[in-house]
Amino acid sequence: MEKLVECVPNFSEGRRADVIEAIVGEIRKIDGVKLLDVKPDASHNRTVVTFVGEPQAAKQAAFSACKKAAELIDMEKHQGEHPRIGATDVIPFVPVRGVTMEECVQLANELGQEIAEKLEIPVYLYEAAAKMPSRVKLPDIRKGEYEGLKQDITKPERHPDYGPPRMHPTAGATVVGARQFLIAFNINLGTSDVTIAKKIANAIREARGGYKYCRAIGVMLEDRNIAQVSINMVDYTGTPLYRVFETVKSEAARYGVNVVGSEIIGMVPLQALLDVAEFYLRLEGFERKQVFEENL
Amino acid sequence: MEKLVECVPNFSEGRRADVIEAIVGEIRKIDGVKLLDVKPDASHNRTVVTFVGEPQAAKQAAFSACKKAAELIDMEKHQGEHPRIGATDVIPFVPVRGVTMEECVQLANELGQEIAEKLEIPVYLYEAAAKMPSRVKLPDIRKGEYEGLKQDITKPERHPDYGPPRMHPTAGATVVGARQFLIAFNINLGTSDVTIAKKIANAIREARGGYKYCRAIGVMLEDRNIAQVSINMVDYTGTPLYRVFETVKSEAARYGVNVVGSEIIGMVPLQALLDVAEFYLRLEGFERKQVFEENL
Known part of the structure:
Protein backbone atom coordinates (compact mmCIF):
# COMPACT_ATOMS: atom_id res chain seq x y z
CA MET A 1 0.00 0.00 0.00
CA GLU A 2 1.39 3.39 -0.96
CA LYS A 3 2.38 5.94 1.68
CA LEU A 4 -0.06 8.82 2.04
CA VAL A 5 0.09 12.22 3.70
CA GLU A 6 -2.59 14.84 3.87
CA CYS A 7 -1.61 18.45 3.22
CA VAL A 8 -3.86 21.42 4.15
CA PRO A 9 -2.27 24.65 2.89
CA ASN A 10 -3.99 27.97 3.70
CA PHE A 11 -3.67 30.76 1.14
CA SER A 12 -4.36 34.46 1.82
CA GLU A 13 -6.89 34.85 -0.96
CA GLY A 14 -10.59 34.06 -0.57
CA ARG A 15 -12.21 36.43 -3.06
CA ARG A 16 -10.59 36.37 -6.51
CA ALA A 17 -11.73 33.06 -8.07
CA ASP A 18 -9.13 33.23 -10.87
CA VAL A 19 -6.27 33.50 -8.39
CA ILE A 20 -7.61 30.64 -6.26
CA GLU A 21 -8.04 28.48 -9.37
CA ALA A 22 -4.50 29.27 -10.57
CA ILE A 23 -3.05 28.17 -7.21
CA VAL A 24 -5.21 25.03 -7.00
CA GLY A 25 -4.34 24.27 -10.64
CA GLU A 26 -0.70 23.80 -9.60
CA ILE A 27 -1.81 21.06 -7.20
CA ARG A 28 -4.03 19.35 -9.76
CA LYS A 29 -1.09 19.15 -12.18
CA ILE A 30 0.98 16.87 -9.95
CA ASP A 31 0.73 13.11 -10.48
CA GLY A 32 0.19 11.07 -7.30
CA VAL A 33 -1.82 13.79 -5.58
CA LYS A 34 -5.60 13.94 -5.12
CA LEU A 35 -7.38 17.21 -4.42
CA LEU A 36 -10.08 16.65 -1.79
CA ASP A 37 -11.45 20.09 -0.96
CA VAL A 38 -11.13 23.80 -1.72
CA LYS A 39 -12.83 26.14 0.79
CA PRO A 40 -12.60 29.86 0.00
CA ASP A 41 -13.81 32.29 2.68
CA ALA A 42 -14.48 35.82 1.45
CA SER A 43 -14.64 37.55 4.85
CA HIS A 44 -11.46 35.83 6.02
CA ASN A 45 -10.05 36.47 2.53
CA ARG A 46 -8.45 33.06 2.80
CA THR A 47 -8.75 29.65 1.14
CA VAL A 48 -8.16 26.29 2.82
CA VAL A 49 -7.12 23.55 0.37
CA THR A 50 -7.05 19.86 1.28
CA PHE A 51 -5.22 17.26 -0.74
CA VAL A 52 -3.59 13.86 -0.18
CA GLY A 53 -0.72 12.21 -1.90
CA GLU A 54 2.46 10.22 -1.77
CA PRO A 55 4.86 12.26 0.44
CA GLN A 56 7.25 13.51 -2.26
CA ALA A 57 4.38 14.31 -4.64
CA ALA A 58 2.55 16.17 -1.86
CA LYS A 59 5.70 18.20 -1.15
CA GLN A 60 6.05 19.06 -4.84
CA ALA A 61 2.38 20.11 -5.07
CA ALA A 62 2.70 22.27 -1.95
CA PHE A 63 5.82 23.94 -3.33
CA SER A 64 4.26 24.69 -6.74
CA ALA A 65 1.13 26.13 -5.13
CA CYS A 66 3.24 28.24 -2.76
CA LYS A 67 5.29 29.55 -5.72
CA LYS A 68 2.13 30.48 -7.62
CA ALA A 69 0.64 32.19 -4.55
CA ALA A 70 3.82 34.26 -4.19
CA GLU A 71 3.37 35.45 -7.76
CA LEU A 72 -0.31 36.32 -7.49
CA ILE A 73 -0.91 37.52 -3.92
CA ASP A 74 0.51 40.79 -2.58
CA MET A 75 0.46 40.87 1.21
CA GLU A 76 0.98 44.63 1.12
CA LYS A 77 -2.60 44.87 -0.16
CA HIS A 78 -4.16 41.93 1.73
CA GLN A 79 -6.99 42.49 4.17
CA GLY A 80 -9.10 39.86 5.92
CA GLU A 81 -10.45 38.84 9.30
CA HIS A 82 -8.22 35.82 9.79
CA PRO A 83 -4.70 36.28 11.25
CA ARG A 84 -1.99 35.70 8.61
CA ILE A 85 1.68 36.38 7.85
CA GLY A 86 2.03 35.38 4.21
CA ALA A 87 0.53 34.63 0.79
CA THR A 88 0.85 30.96 1.62
CA ASP A 89 0.12 31.36 5.29
CA VAL A 90 0.57 27.84 6.63
CA ILE A 91 1.26 24.36 5.22
CA PRO A 92 0.69 21.45 7.60
CA PHE A 93 1.42 17.84 6.70
CA VAL A 94 -0.69 15.14 8.38
CA PRO A 95 0.22 11.43 8.42
CA VAL A 96 -2.56 9.37 6.82
CA ARG A 97 -1.31 5.89 5.92
CA GLY A 98 2.00 4.10 6.28
CA VAL A 99 3.70 7.34 7.30
CA THR A 100 5.01 8.35 10.73
CA MET A 101 4.87 11.80 12.29
CA GLU A 102 8.68 11.83 12.05
CA GLU A 103 8.45 11.42 8.27
CA CYS A 104 6.02 14.35 8.13
CA VAL A 105 8.46 16.44 10.17
CA GLN A 106 11.21 15.52 7.72
CA LEU A 107 8.93 16.47 4.81
CA ALA A 108 8.16 19.83 6.45
CA ASN A 109 11.89 20.49 6.79
CA GLU A 110 12.54 19.62 3.15
CA LEU A 111 9.71 21.83 1.95
CA GLY A 112 10.67 24.71 4.28
CA GLN A 113 14.22 24.62 2.98
CA GLU A 114 13.08 24.54 -0.65
CA ILE A 115 10.68 27.47 -0.20
CA ALA A 116 13.37 29.49 1.57
CA GLU A 117 16.07 28.77 -1.00
CA LYS A 118 14.14 28.92 -4.26
CA LEU A 119 11.52 31.54 -3.43
CA GLU A 120 13.44 33.56 -0.81
CA ILE A 121 10.48 33.40 1.54
CA PRO A 122 11.34 33.10 5.26
CA VAL A 123 9.90 29.88 6.74
CA TYR A 124 8.90 29.02 10.31
CA LEU A 125 8.39 25.42 11.44
CA TYR A 126 5.48 24.68 13.81
CA GLU A 127 3.73 21.93 15.80
CA ALA A 128 5.56 18.59 15.61
CA ALA A 129 8.15 20.19 13.28
CA ALA A 130 8.89 23.13 15.62
CA LYS A 131 12.58 23.68 16.41
CA MET A 132 11.86 25.57 19.65
CA PRO A 133 9.01 25.46 22.20
CA SER A 134 7.98 29.07 21.42
CA ARG A 135 7.08 28.01 17.89
CA VAL A 136 4.92 24.98 18.57
CA LYS A 137 1.67 26.95 18.47
CA LEU A 138 0.66 28.78 15.31
CA PRO A 139 -0.64 31.96 17.06
CA ASP A 140 2.78 32.46 18.68
CA ILE A 141 4.48 32.47 15.27
CA ARG A 142 1.76 34.71 13.79
CA LYS A 143 2.09 37.30 16.59
CA GLY A 144 1.71 40.80 15.08
CA GLU A 145 0.59 39.24 11.79
CA TYR A 146 2.17 40.22 8.47
CA GLU A 147 2.50 43.88 9.38
CA GLY A 148 4.06 43.27 12.82
CA LEU A 149 6.38 40.46 11.74
CA LYS A 150 7.69 42.68 8.92
CA GLN A 151 9.19 44.89 11.66
CA ASP A 152 10.13 42.18 14.15
CA ILE A 153 11.66 39.60 11.82
CA THR A 154 15.09 41.24 12.12
CA LYS A 155 15.11 40.53 15.89
CA PRO A 156 17.12 37.35 16.58
CA GLU A 157 14.25 35.70 18.52
CA ARG A 158 12.00 36.07 15.48
CA HIS A 159 14.50 35.00 12.80
CA PRO A 160 12.95 32.31 10.60
CA ASP A 161 14.03 28.64 10.77
CA TYR A 162 14.90 28.72 7.06
CA GLY A 163 15.61 31.66 4.77
CA PRO A 164 16.54 35.28 5.20
CA PRO A 165 15.60 37.37 8.26
CA ARG A 166 13.46 39.64 6.12
CA MET A 167 9.97 39.33 4.65
CA HIS A 168 9.47 38.47 0.99
CA PRO A 169 8.38 41.82 -0.56
CA THR A 170 4.94 40.50 -1.62
CA ALA A 171 4.57 36.97 -0.23
CA GLY A 172 5.58 37.72 3.38
CA ALA A 173 6.49 34.60 5.37
CA THR A 174 5.20 31.02 5.52
CA VAL A 175 4.69 28.51 8.32
CA VAL A 176 5.31 24.85 7.50
CA GLY A 177 4.78 21.94 9.86
CA ALA A 178 3.48 18.53 10.78
CA ARG A 179 0.51 17.77 12.98
CA GLN A 180 -2.05 15.11 13.66
CA PHE A 181 -5.48 15.05 12.08
CA LEU A 182 -7.76 17.48 13.93
CA MET B 1 -18.02 4.27 -6.63
CA GLU B 2 -18.35 0.91 -8.36
CA LYS B 3 -20.75 -1.73 -7.09
CA LEU B 4 -19.07 -4.59 -5.27
CA VAL B 5 -20.19 -8.04 -4.18
CA GLU B 6 -18.21 -10.66 -2.35
CA CYS B 7 -18.39 -14.25 -3.53
CA VAL B 8 -17.23 -17.22 -1.42
CA PRO B 9 -17.48 -20.42 -3.47
CA ASN B 10 -16.61 -23.74 -1.80
CA PHE B 11 -15.09 -26.47 -3.98
CA SER B 12 -14.89 -30.16 -3.11
CA GLU B 13 -11.13 -30.44 -3.54
CA GLY B 14 -8.63 -29.63 -0.82
CA ARG B 15 -5.71 -31.88 -1.67
CA ARG B 16 -4.67 -31.73 -5.35
CA ALA B 17 -2.91 -28.36 -5.71
CA ASP B 18 -3.01 -28.44 -9.51
CA VAL B 19 -6.81 -28.87 -9.53
CA ILE B 20 -7.28 -26.04 -7.00
CA GLU B 21 -4.98 -23.78 -9.02
CA ALA B 22 -6.84 -24.56 -12.26
CA ILE B 23 -10.16 -23.59 -10.64
CA VAL B 24 -8.78 -20.44 -9.03
CA GLY B 25 -7.09 -19.58 -12.32
CA GLU B 26 -10.53 -19.19 -13.91
CA ILE B 27 -11.35 -16.50 -11.33
CA ARG B 28 -8.03 -14.68 -11.78
CA LYS B 29 -8.68 -14.44 -15.52
CA ILE B 30 -11.79 -12.26 -15.15
CA ASP B 31 -11.36 -8.47 -15.31
CA GLY B 32 -13.09 -6.55 -12.53
CA VAL B 33 -12.64 -9.30 -9.96
CA LYS B 34 -10.08 -9.43 -7.15
CA LEU B 35 -9.09 -12.70 -5.50
CA LEU B 36 -8.76 -12.19 -1.72
CA ASP B 37 -8.19 -15.63 -0.29
CA VAL B 38 -7.80 -19.34 -1.14
CA LYS B 39 -8.09 -21.75 1.82
CA PRO B 40 -7.64 -25.43 1.00
CA ASP B 41 -8.39 -27.91 3.79
CA ALA B 42 -6.97 -31.38 3.23
CA SER B 43 -9.00 -33.25 5.86
CA HIS B 44 -12.23 -31.60 4.69
CA ASN B 45 -10.97 -32.14 1.13
CA ARG B 46 -12.48 -28.78 0.35
CA THR B 47 -11.28 -25.29 -0.64
CA VAL B 48 -12.94 -22.02 0.30
CA VAL B 49 -12.21 -19.22 -2.17
CA THR B 50 -12.98 -15.55 -1.48
CA PHE B 51 -13.11 -12.88 -4.14
CA VAL B 52 -14.82 -9.53 -4.72
CA GLY B 53 -15.91 -7.84 -7.87
CA GLU B 54 -18.45 -5.89 -9.83
CA PRO B 55 -21.65 -8.01 -9.77
CA GLN B 56 -21.65 -9.22 -13.40
CA ALA B 57 -17.89 -9.89 -13.33
CA ALA B 58 -18.29 -11.83 -10.07
CA LYS B 59 -21.06 -13.93 -11.62
CA GLN B 60 -18.89 -14.66 -14.65
CA ALA B 61 -15.93 -15.67 -12.44
CA ALA B 62 -18.15 -17.93 -10.34
CA PHE B 63 -19.56 -19.61 -13.45
CA SER B 64 -16.11 -20.20 -15.00
CA ALA B 65 -14.75 -21.67 -11.78
CA CYS B 66 -17.84 -23.88 -11.41
CA LYS B 67 -17.38 -25.12 -15.00
CA LYS B 68 -13.72 -25.95 -14.39
CA ALA B 69 -14.57 -27.74 -11.13
CA ALA B 70 -17.15 -29.86 -12.98
CA GLU B 71 -14.42 -30.93 -15.42
CA LEU B 72 -11.77 -31.74 -12.79
CA ILE B 73 -13.63 -33.06 -9.74
CA ASP B 74 -15.44 -36.41 -9.70
CA MET B 75 -17.92 -36.61 -6.82
CA GLU B 76 -18.09 -40.39 -7.28
CA LYS B 77 -14.53 -40.51 -5.91
CA HIS B 78 -14.70 -37.64 -3.43
CA GLN B 79 -14.16 -38.24 0.27
CA GLY B 80 -13.81 -35.67 3.02
CA GLU B 81 -15.05 -34.74 6.49
CA HIS B 82 -17.14 -31.76 5.43
CA PRO B 83 -20.73 -32.32 4.23
CA ARG B 84 -21.07 -31.69 0.46
CA ILE B 85 -23.33 -32.37 -2.51
CA GLY B 86 -21.23 -31.28 -5.50
CA ALA B 87 -17.91 -30.36 -7.07
CA THR B 88 -18.80 -26.74 -6.58
CA ASP B 89 -20.64 -27.23 -3.34
CA VAL B 90 -21.97 -23.78 -2.56
CA ILE B 91 -21.68 -20.25 -4.01
CA PRO B 92 -22.91 -17.41 -1.78
CA PHE B 93 -22.99 -13.77 -2.89
CA VAL B 94 -22.58 -11.11 -0.18
CA PRO B 95 -23.39 -7.40 -0.68
CA VAL B 96 -20.30 -5.27 -0.03
CA ARG B 97 -20.75 -1.77 -1.45
CA GLY B 98 -23.55 -0.01 -3.32
CA VAL B 99 -25.41 -3.32 -3.74
CA THR B 100 -28.62 -4.45 -2.03
CA MET B 101 -29.43 -7.94 -0.82
CA GLU B 102 -32.16 -8.01 -3.50
CA GLU B 103 -29.52 -7.48 -6.19
CA CYS B 104 -27.51 -10.37 -4.76
CA VAL B 105 -30.63 -12.57 -4.84
CA GLN B 106 -31.13 -11.60 -8.49
CA LEU B 107 -27.47 -12.42 -9.20
CA ALA B 108 -27.86 -15.84 -7.53
CA ASN B 109 -30.88 -16.55 -9.72
CA GLU B 110 -29.02 -15.58 -12.89
CA LEU B 111 -26.02 -17.72 -11.95
CA GLY B 112 -28.16 -20.67 -10.89
CA GLN B 113 -30.02 -20.60 -14.18
CA GLU B 114 -26.77 -20.37 -16.17
CA ILE B 115 -25.16 -23.28 -14.32
CA ALA B 116 -28.27 -25.41 -14.79
CA GLU B 117 -28.65 -24.64 -18.50
CA LYS B 118 -25.06 -24.64 -19.70
CA LEU B 119 -23.53 -27.25 -17.38
CA GLU B 120 -26.63 -29.41 -16.70
CA ILE B 121 -25.94 -29.30 -12.97
CA PRO B 122 -29.03 -29.12 -10.73
CA VAL B 123 -29.01 -25.92 -8.61
CA TYR B 124 -30.65 -25.17 -5.24
CA LEU B 125 -31.11 -21.61 -4.00
CA TYR B 126 -30.50 -20.90 -0.27
CA GLU B 127 -30.56 -18.19 2.41
CA ALA B 128 -31.93 -14.86 1.12
CA ALA B 129 -32.31 -16.42 -2.35
CA ALA B 130 -34.28 -19.47 -1.12
CA LYS B 131 -37.56 -20.09 -2.94
CA MET B 132 -39.06 -22.08 -0.05
CA PRO B 133 -38.59 -22.05 3.74
CA SER B 134 -37.20 -25.59 3.76
CA ARG B 135 -34.25 -24.41 1.66
CA VAL B 136 -33.15 -21.36 3.68
CA LYS B 137 -30.59 -23.31 5.69
CA LEU B 138 -27.68 -25.01 3.93
CA PRO B 139 -27.73 -28.21 6.05
CA ASP B 140 -31.37 -28.83 5.03
CA ILE B 141 -30.42 -28.75 1.36
CA ARG B 142 -27.32 -30.87 1.95
CA LYS B 143 -29.29 -33.58 3.81
CA GLY B 144 -27.93 -37.03 2.85
CA GLU B 145 -24.99 -35.34 1.12
CA TYR B 146 -23.97 -36.23 -2.43
CA GLU B 147 -24.70 -39.93 -2.00
CA GLY B 148 -28.14 -39.45 -0.44
CA LEU B 149 -29.28 -36.65 -2.72
CA LYS B 150 -28.35 -38.78 -5.72
CA GLN B 151 -31.19 -41.10 -4.67
CA ASP B 152 -33.63 -38.48 -3.38
CA ILE B 153 -33.36 -35.83 -6.08
CA THR B 154 -36.07 -37.54 -8.12
CA LYS B 155 -38.58 -36.96 -5.28
CA PRO B 156 -40.65 -33.83 -6.00
CA GLU B 157 -39.79 -32.21 -2.63
CA ARG B 158 -36.09 -32.47 -3.48
CA HIS B 159 -36.28 -31.34 -7.11
CA PRO B 160 -33.77 -28.52 -7.73
CA ASP B 161 -34.82 -24.89 -8.24
CA TYR B 162 -33.04 -24.85 -11.60
CA GLY B 163 -31.98 -27.69 -13.88
CA PRO B 164 -32.82 -31.35 -14.21
CA PRO B 165 -34.05 -33.54 -11.30
CA ARG B 166 -30.96 -35.72 -11.59
CA MET B 167 -27.38 -35.32 -10.41
CA HIS B 168 -24.64 -34.34 -12.85
CA PRO B 169 -22.68 -37.59 -13.35
CA THR B 170 -19.44 -36.20 -11.87
CA ALA B 171 -20.19 -32.71 -10.52
CA GLY B 172 -23.29 -33.60 -8.48
CA ALA B 173 -25.41 -30.58 -7.51
CA THR B 174 -24.64 -26.98 -6.49
CA VAL B 175 -26.17 -24.56 -3.99
CA VAL B 176 -26.23 -20.86 -4.95
CA GLY B 177 -27.50 -18.02 -2.78
CA ALA B 178 -27.20 -14.64 -1.16
CA ARG B 179 -26.44 -13.88 2.45
CA GLN B 180 -25.04 -11.21 4.69
CA PHE B 181 -21.42 -11.07 5.77
CA LEU B 182 -20.87 -13.53 8.61
Missing part, protein backbone atom coordinates in the same frame (compact mmCIF):
# COMPACT_ATOMS: atom_id res chain seq x y z
CA ILE A 183 -11.17 16.06 14.86
CA ALA A 184 -14.02 18.45 15.71
CA PHE A 185 -16.03 16.53 18.30
CA ASN A 186 -18.99 18.07 20.13
CA ILE A 187 -20.84 16.49 23.04
CA ASN A 188 -24.43 17.57 23.74
CA LEU A 189 -25.77 17.74 27.29
CA GLY A 190 -29.31 17.25 28.55
CA THR A 191 -29.38 20.69 30.17
CA SER A 192 -29.94 24.27 29.15
CA ASP A 193 -27.38 25.42 31.75
CA VAL A 194 -24.31 26.46 29.76
CA THR A 195 -22.23 26.90 32.94
CA ILE A 196 -22.22 23.09 33.30
CA ALA A 197 -20.82 22.75 29.76
CA LYS A 198 -18.17 25.34 30.60
CA LYS A 199 -17.19 23.52 33.80
CA ILE A 200 -16.90 20.22 31.93
CA ALA A 201 -14.86 21.89 29.16
CA ASN A 202 -12.46 23.12 31.82
CA ALA A 203 -12.22 19.63 33.28
CA ILE A 204 -11.12 18.05 30.01
CA ARG A 205 -8.98 20.70 28.34
CA GLU A 206 -5.22 20.69 28.56
CA ALA A 207 -5.00 24.32 29.56
CA ARG A 208 -6.86 23.60 32.80
CA GLY A 209 -5.22 20.32 33.76
CA GLY A 210 -7.23 18.07 31.46
CA TYR A 211 -6.20 15.91 28.53
CA LYS A 212 -3.06 16.94 26.72
CA TYR A 213 -4.53 16.86 23.19
CA CYS A 214 -7.92 18.32 24.02
CA ARG A 215 -9.14 21.89 23.42
CA ALA A 216 -12.65 22.57 24.68
CA ILE A 217 -15.19 25.28 25.38
CA GLY A 218 -18.75 25.23 26.67
CA VAL A 219 -21.37 26.77 24.36
CA MET A 220 -25.14 27.05 24.09
CA LEU A 221 -27.03 25.50 21.16
CA GLU A 222 -29.75 28.13 21.03
CA ASP A 223 -31.97 26.31 18.50
CA ARG A 224 -32.13 23.18 20.66
CA ASN A 225 -31.88 24.99 24.00
CA ILE A 226 -29.15 22.66 25.21
CA ALA A 227 -25.56 23.19 26.28
CA GLN A 228 -22.66 21.66 24.39
CA VAL A 229 -19.05 20.84 25.13
CA SER A 230 -17.35 21.79 21.87
CA ILE A 231 -14.03 19.99 21.49
CA ASN A 232 -11.05 19.99 19.17
CA MET A 233 -9.19 16.71 19.43
CA VAL A 234 -5.74 17.68 18.18
CA ASP A 235 -4.15 14.24 18.46
CA TYR A 236 -6.54 11.29 18.70
CA THR A 237 -3.60 8.88 18.97
CA GLY A 238 -2.60 10.52 22.26
CA THR A 239 -6.03 11.43 23.63
CA PRO A 240 -8.67 9.09 22.18
CA LEU A 241 -12.30 10.06 21.58
CA TYR A 242 -13.72 7.43 23.92
CA ARG A 243 -11.67 8.62 26.90
CA VAL A 244 -12.87 12.19 26.51
CA PHE A 245 -16.44 11.00 25.94
CA GLU A 246 -16.41 8.86 29.09
CA THR A 247 -14.92 11.71 31.13
CA VAL A 248 -17.60 14.11 29.89
CA LYS A 249 -20.27 11.53 30.81
CA SER A 250 -18.83 11.16 34.29
CA GLU A 251 -18.41 14.91 34.89
CA ALA A 252 -21.95 15.56 33.61
CA ALA A 253 -23.33 12.90 35.97
CA ARG A 254 -21.79 14.84 38.84
CA TYR A 255 -24.37 17.56 37.99
CA GLY A 256 -27.15 15.04 37.42
CA VAL A 257 -26.94 15.72 33.68
CA ASN A 258 -26.94 13.17 30.84
CA VAL A 259 -25.01 13.16 27.59
CA VAL A 260 -27.78 13.20 24.99
CA GLY A 261 -25.61 12.86 21.92
CA SER A 262 -22.42 13.81 20.14
CA GLU A 263 -21.40 15.07 16.70
CA ILE A 264 -18.33 14.76 14.57
CA ILE A 265 -18.05 17.85 12.37
CA GLY A 266 -16.31 17.19 9.07
CA MET A 267 -13.88 14.34 8.64
CA VAL A 268 -12.48 11.75 11.02
CA PRO A 269 -9.71 9.22 10.38
CA LEU A 270 -10.96 5.65 10.28
CA GLN A 271 -8.50 4.64 13.01
CA ALA A 272 -10.09 7.07 15.49
CA LEU A 273 -13.44 5.27 15.14
CA LEU A 274 -11.88 1.79 15.11
CA ASP A 275 -10.23 2.73 18.42
CA VAL A 276 -13.70 3.56 19.79
CA ALA A 277 -15.14 0.21 18.67
CA GLU A 278 -12.11 -1.65 20.07
CA PHE A 279 -12.42 0.08 23.42
CA TYR A 280 -16.12 -0.50 23.98
CA LEU A 281 -16.15 -4.09 22.69
CA ARG A 282 -13.01 -4.78 24.77
CA LEU A 283 -11.49 -6.34 21.67
CA GLU A 284 -8.41 -8.52 22.05
CA GLY A 285 -5.77 -8.78 19.33
CA PHE A 286 -7.74 -6.84 16.75
CA GLU A 287 -5.83 -5.80 13.64
CA ARG A 288 -6.87 -3.19 11.15
CA LYS A 289 -6.44 -5.59 8.24
CA GLN A 290 -9.41 -7.54 9.64
CA VAL A 291 -11.59 -4.72 8.32
CA PHE A 292 -12.85 -6.27 5.08
CA GLU A 293 -12.66 -3.07 3.01
CA GLU A 294 -8.97 -2.62 3.88
CA ASN A 295 -8.27 -5.57 1.56
CA LEU A 296 -9.97 -4.21 -1.53
CA ILE B 183 -18.93 -12.15 11.59
CA ALA B 184 -17.31 -14.57 14.03
CA PHE B 185 -17.50 -12.73 17.35
CA ASN B 186 -16.44 -14.33 20.64
CA ILE B 187 -16.96 -12.83 24.08
CA ASN B 188 -14.70 -13.94 26.94
CA LEU B 189 -16.00 -14.21 30.50
CA GLY B 190 -14.15 -13.77 33.78
CA THR B 191 -15.14 -17.22 34.96
CA SER B 192 -13.99 -20.80 34.49
CA ASP B 193 -17.61 -21.99 34.77
CA VAL B 194 -18.62 -22.99 31.23
CA THR B 195 -22.25 -23.47 32.29
CA ILE B 196 -22.55 -19.67 32.61
CA ALA B 197 -21.30 -19.24 29.03
CA LYS B 198 -23.83 -21.83 27.88
CA LYS B 199 -26.68 -20.08 29.69
CA ILE B 200 -25.71 -16.73 28.16
CA ALA B 201 -25.42 -18.33 24.70
CA ASN B 202 -28.98 -19.61 25.12
CA ALA B 203 -30.15 -16.15 26.13
CA ILE B 204 -28.86 -14.49 22.97
CA ARG B 205 -29.34 -17.11 20.27
CA GLU B 206 -32.33 -17.07 17.95
CA ALA B 207 -33.11 -20.74 18.49
CA ARG B 208 -33.83 -20.09 22.18
CA GLY B 209 -35.74 -16.83 21.90
CA GLY B 210 -32.75 -14.53 21.54
CA TYR B 211 -31.64 -12.31 18.68
CA LYS B 212 -32.80 -13.29 15.22
CA TYR B 213 -29.39 -13.14 13.52
CA CYS B 214 -27.35 -14.62 16.33
CA ARG B 215 -26.00 -18.17 16.61
CA ALA B 216 -24.16 -18.90 19.84
CA ILE B 217 -22.66 -21.64 21.97
CA GLY B 218 -20.81 -21.66 25.27
CA VAL B 219 -17.30 -23.15 25.22
CA MET B 220 -14.27 -23.45 27.46
CA LEU B 221 -10.95 -21.84 26.52
CA GLU B 222 -8.77 -24.46 28.16
CA ASP B 223 -5.47 -22.61 27.74
CA ARG B 224 -6.78 -19.52 29.54
CA ASN B 225 -9.12 -21.39 31.87
CA ILE B 226 -12.01 -19.09 31.04
CA ALA B 227 -15.44 -19.62 29.49
CA GLN B 228 -16.40 -18.03 26.18
CA VAL B 229 -19.64 -17.23 24.41
CA SER B 230 -18.78 -18.10 20.80
CA ILE B 231 -21.06 -16.26 18.39
CA ASN B 232 -21.80 -16.20 14.67
CA MET B 233 -23.41 -12.91 13.74
CA VAL B 234 -25.18 -13.85 10.51
CA ASP B 235 -26.61 -10.39 9.75
CA TYR B 236 -25.00 -7.46 11.56
CA THR B 237 -27.45 -5.06 9.88
CA GLY B 238 -30.33 -6.77 11.67
CA THR B 239 -28.63 -7.72 14.94
CA PRO B 240 -25.72 -5.34 15.64
CA LEU B 241 -22.56 -6.31 17.53
CA TYR B 242 -23.04 -3.72 20.29
CA ARG B 243 -26.53 -4.99 21.17
CA VAL B 244 -25.31 -8.55 21.58
CA PHE B 245 -22.26 -7.37 23.51
CA GLU B 246 -24.37 -5.31 25.93
CA THR B 247 -26.78 -8.20 26.44
CA VAL B 248 -23.92 -10.58 27.19
CA LYS B 249 -22.53 -8.04 29.70
CA SER B 250 -25.90 -7.74 31.38
CA GLU B 251 -26.56 -11.49 31.48
CA ALA B 252 -23.05 -12.14 32.81
CA ALA B 253 -23.57 -9.53 35.55
CA ARG B 254 -26.58 -11.54 36.69
CA TYR B 255 -24.06 -14.26 37.68
CA GLY B 256 -21.59 -11.73 39.11
CA VAL B 257 -19.32 -12.33 36.14
CA ASN B 258 -17.48 -9.72 34.05
CA VAL B 259 -16.83 -9.63 30.33
CA VAL B 260 -13.03 -9.63 30.16
CA GLY B 261 -12.68 -9.20 26.42
CA SER B 262 -13.92 -10.08 22.98
CA GLU B 263 -12.44 -11.26 19.69
CA ILE B 264 -13.36 -10.89 16.08
CA ILE B 265 -12.10 -13.91 14.16
CA GLY B 266 -11.27 -13.17 10.53
CA MET B 267 -12.86 -10.30 8.69
CA VAL B 268 -15.50 -7.77 9.63
CA PRO B 269 -17.21 -5.21 7.38
CA LEU B 270 -16.25 -1.62 8.21
CA GLN B 271 -19.90 -0.66 8.70
CA ALA B 272 -20.30 -3.17 11.54
CA LEU B 273 -17.55 -1.38 13.51
CA LEU B 274 -18.74 2.11 12.56
CA ASP B 275 -22.15 1.11 13.96
CA VAL B 276 -20.41 0.23 17.24
CA ALA B 277 -18.62 3.59 17.43
CA GLU B 278 -21.85 5.44 16.55
CA PHE B 279 -23.78 3.64 19.25
CA TYR B 280 -21.35 4.17 22.10
CA LEU B 281 -20.51 7.79 21.25
CA ARG B 282 -24.26 8.46 20.78
CA LEU B 283 -23.38 10.11 17.47
CA GLU B 284 -25.98 12.29 15.80
CA GLY B 285 -26.21 12.65 12.01
CA PHE B 286 -23.01 10.75 11.31
CA GLU B 287 -22.43 9.81 7.67
CA ARG B 288 -19.98 7.24 6.42
CA LYS B 289 -18.42 9.69 3.99
CA GLN B 290 -17.10 11.59 7.04
CA VAL B 291 -14.57 8.79 7.39
CA PHE B 292 -11.52 10.40 5.82
CA GLU B 293 -10.30 7.26 4.05
CA GLU B 294 -13.65 6.83 2.27
CA ASN B 295 -12.70 9.85 0.13
CA LEU B 296 -9.37 8.53 -1.15
